[in-house]
Amino acid sequence: MSASPVESTSSTAANVEPLETGIARRRRLLILVCLLAITLLGTWLQWRAYADTRDAEATALAQLAQMRADAAAIESLARQPRQAANRARANQELLAQVEQALQAVGVASDAWRDSVPLPPVRLAGSDYRRYATRIYLEGVSLEQLAALAYQLHIEDPQLSIGAIDLARRSADDDLVNVDLELTYLVYAPFK
Amino acid sequence: MKRTSTVCILTDERVFAVQLKREGRSCRPVGLASVPCTLPDSLFDSFDPAEIAASVKSACDQLPLPTQEIDLVIPLNWCFVHCLSVETRRSTPTEWMFALEEFLPAPMEELICAFQGVGAERVLGTAVPRAPAIALVRSLEAAGFSVSRITVDVLLAAMHFRQPPAALTIEDVRWCRHVEQDSSGWRFTLSTPRDAGAGKDSSDDDTEATLVFATGQDDNSNANGITRPGAEESASQLADVLAQSSQVLDLSTGPLATHKPVVRATKLAEQCVALAIGVLVVGFIGLAIARHDLDQNLRTIRSAQLELYKRVVAADELPAGAAARLASERKRLEGLTRSDATDVQIASPLAPLVALRAFAESLPAELRIQLTSGQFSERQITLAGRTTTHREAERIAEAATAMADFTVRPPRTTRLDSGGVEFSLIATRNER
Numbered sequence: 001m002s003a004s005p006v007e008s009t010s011s012t013a014a015n016v017e018p019l020e021t022g023i024a025r026r027r028r029l030l031i032l033v034c035l036l037a038i039t040l041l042g043t044w045l046q047w048r049a050y051a052d053t054r055d056a057e058a059t060a061l062a063q064l065a066q067m068r069a070d071a072a073a074i075e076s077l078a079r080q081p082r083q084a085a086n087r088a089r090a091n092q093e094l095l096a097q098v099e100q101a102l103q104a105v106g107v108a109s110d111a112w113r114d115s116v117p118l119p120p121v122r123l124a125g126s127d128y129r130r131y132a133t134r135i136y137l138e139g140v141s142l143e144q145l146a147a148l149a150y151q152l153h154i155e156d157p158q159l160s161i162g163a164i165d166l167a168r169r170s171a172d173d174d175l176v177n178v179d180l181e182l183t184y185l186v187y188a189p190f191k
Numbered sequence: 192m193k194r195t196s197t198v199c200i201l202t203d204e205r206v207f208a209v210q211l212k213r214e215g216r217s218c219r220p221v222g223l224a225s226v227p228c229t230l231p232d233s234l235f236d237s238f239d240p241a242e243i244a245a246s247v248k249s250a251c252d253q254l255p256l257p258t259q260e261i262d263l264v265i266p267l268n269w270c271f272v273h274c275l276s277v278e279t280r281r282s283t284p285t286e287w288m289f290a291l292e293e294f295l296p297a298p299m300e301e302l303i304c305a306f307q308g309v310g311a312e313r314v315l316g317t318a319v320p321r322a323p324a325i326a327l328v329r330s331l332e333a334a335g336f337s338v339s340r341i342t343v344d345v346l347l348a349a350m351h352f353r354q355p356p357a358a359l360t361i362e363d364v365r366w367c368r369h370v371e372q373d374s375s376g377w378r379f380t381l382s383t384p385r386d387a388g389a390g391k392d393s394s395d396d397d398t399e400a401t402l403v404f405a406t407g408q409d410d411n412s413n414a415n416g417i418t419r420p421g422a423e424e425s426a427s428q429l430a431d432v433l434a435q436s437s438q439v440l441d442l443s444t445g446p447l448a449t450h451k452p453v454v455r456a457t458k459l460a461e462q463c464v465a466l467a468i469g470v471l472v473v474g475f476i477g478l479a480i481a482r483h484d485l486d487q488n489l490r491t492i493r494s495a496q497l498e499l500y501k502r503v504v505a506a507d508e509l510p511a512g513a514a515a516r517l518a519s520e521r522k523r524l525e526g527l528t529r530s531d532a533t534d535v536q537i538a539s540p541l542a543p544l545v546a547l548r549a550f551a552e553s554l555p556a557e558l559r560i561q562l563t564s565g566q567f568s569e570r571q572i573t574l575a576g577r578t579t580t581h582r583e584a585e586r587i588a589e590a591a592t593a594m595a596d597f598t599v600r601p602p603r604t605t606r607l608d609s610g611g612v613e614f615s616l617i618a619t620r621n622e623r
Contacts, residue, residue, distance in 0.1 A: 060492040066518065067499050168561075187526035
């Protein structure tokens with residue numbers, strides 16, 4: 001009897017592992033790898049969230065310090081007199097102030113001849129616009145002029161004298177005709 | 192193929208260790224040793240695997256070369272063997288195990304199985320009891336060996352002799368293990384030496400082969416003077432067959448294959464992955480705790496910001512750009528109060544009057560001047576008037592130079608027919 005040749009069949013070749021062991025090992029490794037991937041993803045997301053929160057805390061701390069400085073400055077500035085206005089005034093409002101000042105310094109109302117508002121001008125390189133009105137007075141003394149200027153400034157520190165043009169009415173008269181430029185600033189920063 | 196290999200053959204009363212060295216295509220035995228060790232008749236019998244492992248170690252220690260990896264040959268009486276037909280199509284290992292289970296006295300869950308094709312129509316299934324086999328392999332590993340292959344003695348010889356015999360008998364002390372071919376494939380039997388010996392000694396059938404492990408020495412002849420291989424020669428033959436055969440039925444699968452490179456690698460990979468998962472979990476928890484603390488700090492900071500904001504602006508909640516709003520309010524107030532001293536173009540509100548006063552204070556008391564007109568602005572003072580002489584006009588100009596921040600040009604004078612001098616004077620504020 002001749003010996004049969006030894007062969008291995010295709011899918012049933014030698015050393016077929018018991019299913020529950022070989023496949024179970026590979027399955028276990030696959031499950032572990034999937035768990036590793038999930039854990040890695042979860043940890044990475046947690047790290048991102050932690051980093052974001054850390055940055056937010058640092059930003060909030062810096063903001064708080066700045067807010068403290070700003071709040072202290074605001075409280076201090078709120079107690080200081082304002083030297084510029086938020087908005088342009090109505091012309092009538094300004095003229096009413098002039099009339100009130102003229103009365104206060106004893107200048108007759110008929111000495112006030114005219115008033116001409118000038119177009120506002122932005123001061124170059126600043127956040128301010130200058131509003132000016134020319135007031136024409138006739139026959140006032142220098143003392144009255146000085147008193148008027150100070151009166152206007154005391155009543156409203158925002159008002160200032162931009163220019164004064166004096167002209168003596170006559171050679172033997174101490175009274176002068178005055179062309180007074182009354183100005184105030186409006187804080188209007190560039191947007 | 193490895194350069195050297197060590198084959199350990201377990202027989203009824205002895206453990207043989209044969210060391211072979213590869214020389215080209217053939218193997219040459221370089222060492223052989225045996226130690227007495229009574230093996231159990233069956234793996235279901237109780238036995239001490241450590242004792243067998245100690246005998247293997249004792250035999251291997253007598254070999255010339257150090258041994259770490261061994262191929263193990265176990266006796267047929269430790270296994271269940273059956274040939275299955277391939278007529279019934281089975282595509283998964285589980286199906287083959289279920290098919291084999293029908294012929295076995297134990298359920299599949301208690302066995303470790305291996306299969307090998309025999310011819311075109313048969314598959315040989317071999318099974319060993321799981322727990323005892325695992326215990327034996329673990330003991331060998333504890334003794335410092337890693338088991339590369341586990342195969343069955345009679346199977347190895349019958350299938351892998353250069354000229355496989357039609358029948359083969361291994362004569363041992365207590366058991367004779369016999370295999371022969373028949374129409375159904377390979378048939379395996381066990382018998383006692385007395386039963387197997389009757390009528391066999393005189394056989395000169397060259398289709399039969401006999402390996403003798405009954406004694407520990409070479410037994411050269413039988414009653415008819417036919418030389419048979421002795422125990423050591425039988426061991427050498429088996430070892431040579433195993434060393435040269437790569438495709439043997441190998442029972443070292445699953446839990447018996449713990450030291451195979453793939454298994455080792457898989458286990459190492461599992462341990463590394465498990466360790467990495469553990470580290471990541473710890474990291475995750477640590478980050479979660481740290482983030483929780485940061486969140487609490489952030490809430491505290493936000494509360495402080497809200498309190499600050501409410502102090503300045505009447506509000507119940509903190510808007511999104513609260514810091515920017517406060518900064519904007521500060522800038523606005525700085526602009527309204529003109530507390531920013533960098534704006535050099537804005538002069539004092541009474542600059543012209545101040546300039547006039549400065550001019551008047553600068554004039555000498557005895558100077559007679561009749562001012563006819565004057566223009567006073569932030570940048571320039573223009574005066575026109577009359578005085579007595581040209582020299583007086585120059586004195587007026589000199590006096591005007593006393594005004595701080597003003598540069599005075601020399602006066603222009605015109606003599607009047609009526610007497611006196613008309614002058615005009617221009618003073619310009621210096622650039623800061």
